[in-house]
Amino acid sequence: MARIENLNLSQRVTNELGKAIISGHYSADSGLPTEAQLCDEYGISRTAVREAVKMLAAKGLISSRPRQGIRVESPENWNLYDTNVLKWMLESSPSLLVLKEFLQMRLAVEPQAAALAARQGDPQDIAKIGEALKAMEDAANDPDGDLHSADLSFHTAILKASGNRFFYQLRDFISTALNVSIQHTTPAKGSNKAIAEEHGRVYTAILNGDAERAKNMMVYLIDEAMAFIENEIANSSLNENVS
Structure with a gap:
């Protein structure tokens, strides 16, 4: 049951962070908040945050590299064929x-x-x-x-x-x-x-x-x-x- 709750929370965070990245609120220059900050902001566990990070990485919006941590990818690296990414883009200005x-x-x-x-x-x-x-x-x-x-x-x-x-x-x-x-x-x-x-x-x-x-x-x-x-x-x- 906890796993299902975490997944639902992760999907919500994925959706909100994905929109924020595509709208330019978070960028390669500004980066993302830390795991701890995201936990506080959304009131969720680190497990749920990490699930969201994995989903966003699979869509090409972010990446995680040794000693560099999580970074926001530039638009040319986004997976435009991902229907969520396309939907967020179509909802942007x-x-x-x-x-x-x-x-x-x-x-x-x-x-x-x-x-x-x-x-x-x-x-x-x-x-x-x-x-x-x-x-x-x-x-x-x-x-x-x-x-x-x-x-x-x-x-x-x-x-x-x-x-x-x-x-x-x-x-x-x-x-x-x-x-x-x-x-x-x-x-x-x-x-x-x-x-x-x-x-x-x-x-x-x-x-x-x-x-x-x-x-x-x-x-x-x-x-x-x-x-x-x-x-x-x-x-x-x-x-x-x-x-």
């Missing part, structure tokens, strides 16, 4: 810039995944894409429908249908960032039916085995999202300059 980088990565992966799904996708996997699209269409016609979840399912189903195990293992990473990205792009689009129709063009191309069209339709989807995000970034910069 420059989240739009993170989303732009994420969309650039999607452009490198998802159009190719769509092409592979069209070229060699297993019929059962392609059917899952169709089910996700049907859920999107139903949600688009229902004011209380959950378009958001169906949209996530659509994209992860394409990763699976690609048959590429490396692509599919990106599903949690892509879902985490896409979850935030959709919140920006869906309201900008203004029409859930239009969103479902655009995704439908990707599915139809995959179903017809038209790899080139599937790739191009996915590029169109992501490029459109990129335009919305870049517009928000431009507006944010303009507002900052005005203020």
Whole structure:
């Protein structure tokens, strides 16, 4: 029982320290508080603190070296594919810039995944894409429908249908960032039916085995999202300059 309590406390401390590191509150220059200070601050045992340190080290946010103790790592060493790290980054102030980088990565992966799904996708996997699209269409016609979840399912189903195990293992990473990205792009689009129709063009191309069209339709989807995000970034910069 004590072990479970320690783990839960460690996860809470990991979450709070992770956010603090990514926001810049703790940096390579400032370092982290000592174990004793963390114990006092959070009212937990050294065991729980050490568990948190291990979790943060596994995410690349900190490291422990002989005679140097615990040090905060620079951003280029963070494990950006860790869903917690990505989530904390998206919650930080420059989240739009993170989303732009994420969309650039999607452009490198998802159009190719769509092409592979069209070229060699297993019929059962392609059917899952169709089910996700049907859920999107139903949600688009229902004011209380959950378009958001169906949209996530659509994209992860394409990763699976690609048959590429490396692509599919990106599903949690892509879902985490896409979850935030959709919140920006869906309201900008203004029409859930239009969103479902655009995704439908990707599915139809995959179903017809038209790899080139599937790739191009996915590029169109992501490029459109990129335009919305870049517009928000431009507006944010303009507002900052005005203020």
